[in-house]
Amino acid sequence: MTLSPQGGDAPLIFVVDDDRVLCGQIADYLAAHGYAARRFHDTEGLMEAVTRERCALILLDVMLPGEDGLAFCRRLRADPATALVPVIFLSALGEETDRVVGLELGADDYIVKPFSSRELLARVRTLLRRTADGGAAPARPVARYRFGGWTVEARARLLIDPAGVAGNLSAAEFRLLRVFLEHPQEVVERETLLKVIQRPADTPYDRVLDVQISRLRARLGESAKDQRLIRTARGDGYMLAAPVEKETDRQRDEGPL
Numbered sequence: 001m002t003l004s005p006q007g008g009d010a011p012l013i014f015v016v017d018d019d020r021v022l023c024g025q026i027a028d029y030l031a032a033h034g035y036a037a038r039r040f041h042d043t044e045g046l047m048e049a050v051t052r053e054r055c056a057l058i059l060l061d062v063m064l065p066g067e068d069g070l071a072f073c074r075r076l077r078a079d080p081a082t083a084l085v086p087v088i089f090l091s092a093l094g095e096e097t098d099r100v101v102g103l104e105l106g107a108d109d110y111i112v113k114p115f116s117s118r119e120l121l122a123r124v125r126t127l128l129r130r131t132a133d134g135g136a137a138p139a140r141p142v143a144r145y146r147f148g149g150w151t152v153e154a155r156a157r158l159l160i161d162p163a164g165v166a167g168n169l170s171a172a173e174f175r176l177l178r179v180f181l182e183h184p185q186e187v188v189e190r191e192t193l194l195k196v197i198q199r200p201a202d203t204p205y206d207r208v209l210d211v212q213i214s215r216l217r218a219r220l221g222e223s224a225k226d227q228r229l230i231r232t233a234r235g236d237g238y239m240l241a242a243p244v245e246k247e248t249d250r251q252r253d254e255g256p257l
Helices: 020-032 046-052 069-078 096-104 117-131 171-182 190-196 208-219 249-254
Strands: 012-016 036-040 055-061 087-091 109-112 144-147 150-153 158-160 166-168 187-189 230-233 237-240 245-247
Touching: 012 020, 012 046, 020 036, 020 117, 036 046, 046 055, 046 069, 055 069, 055 117, 069 087, 069 096, 087 096, 087 117, 096 109, 096 171, 096 190, 109 117, 144 171, 150 171, 171 190, 171 208, 171 237, 187 190, 190 208, 190 237, 208 230
Parallel strands: 012 036, 012 055, 055 087, 087 109
Antiparallel strands: 144 150, 144 245, 150 158, 158 166, 187 237, 230 237
16 A cells, blocks of 8 residues: 555655554554655565656664565565665664674665654655765765785676685675675674674674684685684684675776776
8 A cells, every 4th residue: 555645756665564554653653754655564466566667755663474584685685676766764772783784685774663753754855865976975885895916706706816716605694704894994783793694693602703704714715823814813703804896787897087
């Protein structure tokens, strides 16, 4: 069901929440303030609707039945046809690691429940102003990363070594590496990385993360004793030691001036 204000073409916002009462309240409030709002209670049919209709923004609950909001956002960002659609996460999960993971997966904003209607409206207006035609252009997805002689082609999930030899990254390897590439020369906490690889953050002795880091180091031609790129911060997490250059498809196509 789509709610629209009277007259004119209103920006269309998809409201996705399995709480039907809250979903309806948000849609009604948006319609009363000049937006068209369409309700969804899970992600079934959502991707098709995003590609078919001119959706200005998705308000996306994190904890959904079936495919959760994080998984859907990852899928949305992986598709070139939908990669630039703005997303605001709505979630009862308010820890810093939850917010960081949501933003790392491509959300433009993250609002913790319960929230006020006025705050939601202000966040919606701010994001839509930022992405409106004639305003600041929406952030373009990074097409490739360059660091320490290595290159990552994001869309194809290719890792290219300094000699130009390319190899495919698994989905887990790519998710983990991308966190470091987005936060170069910063310590990324174990709790954040555990969420990225979809492991419970309350298992501090879980060795799965360390195994994944070891595999990633091996892909980069190093080991735990030879930490040139991915370094261990004892008791805290890990850090990519090299600076990172990011490039979008537009930058590649335009080339140097």
